[in-house]
Amino acid sequence: MSLQNSVAWLDGGGKKLRIGPGTIGKPEAGQLLIRNHAVALNPVDGLIQNLGIICQQWPAVLGSDIAGEVVEVGEGVTGFKPGERVVAQALGLVTQRAEDGGFQQYTIVQAHATCPIPDSVRYEDAAVIPLAFSTAVGGLYQDQYLALQLPQLKPEKTDKTILVWSGSSSVGSAAIQLATASGVDVIVTASPKNFGYCKSLGAVEVFDHTDEDIVTKLAAAMRGKKVAGAFDAFASKGSTSKIAEILSRNGGGFIATVEAPPEQLPDNITAKQMYAALVPGTDVGKTLWKDFLPAALASGAYKPAPQAHVVGEGLEAIQLGLDTLKQGVSASKIVVDL
Numbered sequence: 001m002s003l004q005n006s007v008a009w010l011d012g013g014g015k016k017l018r019i020g021p022g023t024i025g026k027p028e029a030g031q032l033l034i035r036n037h038a039v040a041l042n043p044v045d046g047l048i049q050n051l052g053i054i055c056q057q058w059p060a061v062l063g064s065d066i067a068g069e070v071v072e073v074g075e076g077v078t079g080f081k082p083g084e085r086v087v088a089q090a091l092g093l094v095t096q097r098a099e100d101g102g103f104q105q106y107t108i109v110q111a112h113a114t115c116p117i118p119d120s121v122r123y124e125d126a127a128v129i130p131l132a133f134s135t136a137v138g139g140l141y142q143d144q145y146l147a148l149q150l151p152q153l154k155p156e157k158t159d160k161t162i163l164v165w166s167g168s169s170s171v172g173s174a175a176i177q178l179a180t181a182s183g184v185d186v187i188v189t190a191s192p193k194n195f196g197y198c199k200s201l202g203a204v205e206v207f208d209h210t211d212e213d214i215v216t217k218l219a220a221a222m223r224g225k226k227v228a229g230a231f232d233a234f235a236s237k238g239s240t241s242k243i244a245e246i247l248s249r250n251g252g253g254f255i256a257t258v259e260a261p262p263e264q265l266p267d268n269i270t271a272k273q274m275y276a277a278l279v280p281g282t283d284v285g286k287t288l289w290k291d292f293l294p295a296a297l298a299s300g301a302y303k304p305a306p307q308a309h310v311v312g313e314g315l316e317a318i319q320l321g322l323d324t325l326k327q328g329v330s331a332s333k334i335v336v337d338l
Contacts, residue, residue: 003071008103008315009059013052017103017319018059025099025108027074032114034088034107037123040065040308041321041334042131042170044093049322056096063102063318064090064277066109067117067126068338077111079290085123088114089130094277103318105338113280115293125304126297128170128333133293134285135276136174139231139256140182141284145272146229146256150284151181151292153301158183161225163218165243166234167203168194168331171258173305175231176201181292181301184228187221189214194331201305215242219249227253232271235259244269308335 007022027033045062048054067087070080080086088109092101099108113134117126139145146162162179166172167188179186180202188198189209198206207218227250230243235257244265247253252268255261261271279285296302309332311321321334 003106005104005106006315007061007098007105008063008318010049010055010062011059013048013050015049017049017315017322019315022061022098022104024106025097027072027077027108029075030077030111031074032070032077032080032086032088032109032111033072034066034068034086034109034114035071036066036068036102036105036107036338038067038127038338039063039102039318039336040127040130041318041325041336043325046322046326054093059098061092061098061101061103063104064093064131065127065129066090066102066107067123071106074111080111080114080116085117085119086114087117087126087129089134089280091277091280103315105315110280112286112289115289115297118298121297121304122308124308124310124335124337127335128304128306128308129174129293131276132170132174134279135171135258135274136178136231136233137285137288138276138279138282139274140175140178141288142279142282145274146231146254148179148182148184148228150287151178151296152183153181153295153299155181155183159226160228161185161187161222162228163222163230163243163246164188164203165230165232165239166190166209166236167198167201167206168306169234170306170333172198172231172233173201175233176203177302177305181296185225187218189218191330197306197331201303209239215245218246222246222250229254229256231255232257232259240271241265244271306331306333308333310335310337313337
């Protein structure tokens with residue numbers, strides 16, 4: 001019996017998702033065909049739907065975070081077999097091919113952006129990982145960013161400290177865990193209700209991001225420390241400018257950001273936006289997706305975070321998820337069960 005695909009198509013900016021049939025791609029060398037069991041949503045999906053950006057042709061298939069089972073293995077792929085449970089970063093926004101998007105029943109993925117998941121991890125929980133993990137990996141470890149030492153299951157403590165703004169966000173949750181696994185002390189900002197959550201992931205200190213004196217307090221907390229830089233994990237309301245002021249008072253430094261940094265920054269500050277979609281294909285991306293993440297998930301050293309908030313079942317629920325995401329979430333990630 002041949003497989004049949006169903007797709008959540010986006011026909012253009014400002015349009016609602018349309019559920020309809022679609023073709024199933026054939027995995028080429030280095031690729032896998034995945035049957036999706038759960039997908040997670042990211043702010044970029046809502047931006048594309050609203051503004052019609054990034055996509056070069058319509059209809060398009062959005063979605064970067066998927067978890068499911070391997071259906072077919074492409075030529076030259078080792079370490080994966082049909083029926084295996086995996087989580088993967090769908091790269092349709094890079095390739096601009098519909099078959100590579102996540103919001104459908106079957107997706108073509110790159111093997112180097114795919115990770116086995118243990119039986120103890122639900123598909124819905126695993127789906128929160130990919131894009132946030134790649135964003136954190138790129139910002140923390142690439143040479144032109146913070147360039148920390150790579151994470152280990154049993155990390156050796158260093159004398160370095162970093163600041164992660166918005167520690168309870170998806171990217172912040174990943175950055176806390178990875179930096180901690182690199183032996184780095186992580187100071188974060190969050191809402192008071194999420195202080196305990198951030199500390200459970202490894203943060204050593206947490207500060208209220210709404211505090212009017214946040215810049216002064218964080219500058220004081222970081223004074224005298226060997227600061228490796230900062231990660232603005234959810235740029236909003238001038239957060240990058242605040243981080244820049246904090247680092248500037250302590251001699252300057254580098255900020256990795258998820259959005260384009262402001263043009264005006266102190267002379268002793270450098271900031272650069274992180275493009276997660278490009279990370280899996282880099283050397284550091286391939287290394288951490290292949291060597292660190294599978295072992296860390298299996299051992300419990302890396303936890304799927306933040307918590308999956310399942311809003312519904314079936315492709316039809318993805319639009320509900322996008323509408324929910326636009327209202328804002330805290331210490332959770334919108335997921336749809338397929």
